[in-house]
Amino acid sequence: MKELKHVNKYFKKYWFKLLVGILITIIARVFQLVMPSYVNNSIQVVEDFMAQKITEPVAKEMLLEFILIIVGAALLSGFFTFLMRQTIINVSRYIEYDLKNEVFDHYQLLSLSFYKKNRTGDLMNRISEDVGQVRMYAGPAVMYGMNTVTLFACIIPIMFIKAPTLAAYTLIPLPILSVLIYKISKVIHNRSTVVQEYLSTLSTFTQEVFSGVSVIKAYALEPQVSGDLGGLAVEGKNKSMDLAKVNAWFFPLMILLIGISNIFVIYIGGKQYIDGEINSVGVIAEFILYVNMLTWPVAIVGWLTSIVQRAEASQKRINEFLKERPKICNQVAESIPIKGKIEFKNVSFTYEDTNITALKDISFSISPGETVAILGKTGAGKSTILDLITRLYDVSSGEILIDDIPVKNINLKTLREAIGAVPQDALLFSDTIESNIKFGKYDAMEKEVVTVAKNAAVHENIMGFTKKYDTVLGERGITLSGGQKQRVSIARALLKDPKVYLFDDCLSAVDTETEEEILNNLKKVSNDKTTIIVSHRVSSAKNADKVFVLEDGQLLQEGTHEELNNVEGYYRELYINQLSEK
Template identity: 75%
Template structure:
């Protein structure tokens, strides 16, 4: 259970509720132990009446008194059982809530390489199915475990006090059951881990299939996907069946061994009563009730073992991600202002997952308020520059300065709050268009949202929808065209009104006329705002303060449109080619 030690901090947090729940559990079990002894006393009263020791009225009075006590004890036991669930089970939900928040918060702090190495379906499964398995340990396992321990601690000594020999025979099967459970639990742990790993694989497969349904339909891949899912489902069935076969041993073993205990009670108890070793036959009835009271706790031992083993396997999977430390850390607690001066000094960056060197000893300086366009072929390192400015990655060597301060010495939240980024692949959430734009400023009014949409030249498109700005988008903005998604994403950045704009080829899906209108609006809005634009079009670069051309991670040209257009090189060739295409 070493992996489950991670939950100890939550048990400490809710120790008062847990302590109260444990006390209520013990009280509930103690009240439930009253019934068997009073059943014994009721039978004794009947025996006394038959032997003429007491009268009919006395016997009736005793029976009425004992029945009331039995009913009262049952009612109190039921009440405390209800309160027990309201405390301990509630604590398990609090722990589930806290653990999900902890995992989700940790996910958000992990760097992009983590998400390149791990599949979304697996991440989702660990924060949902795995945490649900852990919750069962934090609630039901504790509750039923305390019940079982209380019954064993109270009941077994009581049985030995009343009839030692009969108690010894009655409890004889229990150690055998304990040994069998121990052996089976080891197998359960291994198979539970396989089941959870399979669920992650299934979540990943289905999530990717649903996200890529357009490609699947376009290429008529439905039969292939169905076959793969059938194979995956068959594997899952076999894995789950392997676990179910082991779990299936618990209840038959419990019924068998409890049945043997009942036989011992009837045979040994009957023999002792005949020999006069026990005073009343009621003790046999009392012990039969005791054995049946032990039935559920004995069965629970197996169930608890299964729950704990599953929780251990799931918490181990959760801990694997919680133990991954983010490489991008916020080293500065106090806020640091950002104005927008950006300097790259001999920056080299290599992607960890592919080992591709995207930038090689790259140096340049951008003054606050300048607009700089990065041009170059695919894979030249343009997008990497923007990612490094936003500190989504740390450089392999060299240094990046923001306002003359090393980027690592800036408060990370201050840096990113000063940036309005529009990624190459515009991501929109399954929400209204207004709320998607409002991500730039959660307090923005609808008038400010409309103004930003107009500047991004998407207002007329939105007005064309039936519900306008209240139109709910599909997953990843599937409701909109590529150009519309890009412009909504631009509107989000404009609404933020940051110190630094990062536009990563965000006009690739719009026509040249719309691009020209957006660029003119950006020129007005980016006054006193540092603007970095990645593009493949010269039209985006003509009015820039500076153009930087990259090739294989190195700068091959740098200057204004007029300067670069007057010398032979990549920029002039690109300009001539695109001018010819436009004509």
């Protein structure tokens, strides 16, 4: 259970509620233990009446009193059992809530490289299925475990006090049961781990299918995908059946061993009664009740073992991610205002996962309020520059300065709050258009939302929808066209009103007229903002204060539109080609 030690901090957090739950459990079981002894007393009353030791009125009065005690004790036991469940199971839900938040918060801290190595389905499975298995350990396992310990601690001493020999024979099967549980639990642990890992594979496959359903339909791949899913489902079923076959041994073994205990009670108890070692048949009845009271606790041991083993396997998978350390860490607590000066000094960067060198010894400087356009072929390193400014990655060598301060020495939250980034592949959420725009500023007024939508040239499109700004988008904004998604994403960045704008080829899906309208609007609203526009079009660079041309990760050309257009090179060639196309 070493992996489950991680949950101990939550047990400490809710120790008082757990303590109350444990006390209630003990009280509930004490009331439950009243019944067997009074059943014994009732049988003894009948025997005394039959032997004419007491009169009929006295016997009836005593029986009525014992019955009322038994019924009252049963009702009180049921009431405290209800309180026990309300207390301990509630604690498990609190722990589930805390653990999910811990995992989710940690996910958000991890660097972008982590998400490149791990699939979405696996991440989701660990925060849902795996946390759910741990909750079963923190709730039902604790509750039934305490219940079992309490009953064993109370019943076994009582049995030995009342009839030591009979108690010894009755409890003989229990050590055998313990050995069997120990052996089977090892197998359960291994097979539980396999099942949980395979659930991640299945979740990943289905998540990718749902996300790419349009591609699947376009290529008419439904039969093939169904076949692949069928194969995964069959393999998953086989792994689950392997686990179920082991689990299936528990309850039959429990019932068998409890049955053997009952036989011992009847045979040994009957023999002792005949030999006069036991003074009443009521003792045998009492022991049968004790054995049957132990039936569920003994049987539950197998179930508890299975729960703990599954929780151990799940917590191990959760811990694997919780042990991951973010490569991009906030090294400064103090926040300072960002003005917008950006400087690259001999910056080189290589992606760890692909070993591709995206930037090679890049140096340039951007003054606050300047608009810079970055052009180049696909794979030239344009987007990498934007990722390094926002510190989604750290440079391999060289240095990036923001306002003459190394970017690593700036509070990460302050840095990113000062930047409005619009990626090439705009990500919109399954929410209303208004909420998607407000993602840049949650408390924005309706008037502000409309203004930025107009500046992004998307207001007219939105007003054409039936529900206008209240239109709910499909997953990843599938309701909108590519150009509309890009413009909503631009509106989101404009609403944030940051000190630095980063536009990563975010006008690639709009026509040249709309592009020109948006660029003119951007020029007005970003007068005093540092703006970097990554593009494949020269039209996006015409009004920029500076133009950088990249090739194979190196700075090939630098200057204004007029300067670069007057010299032979990539920029002039690109301008002539695009002008001819227009």
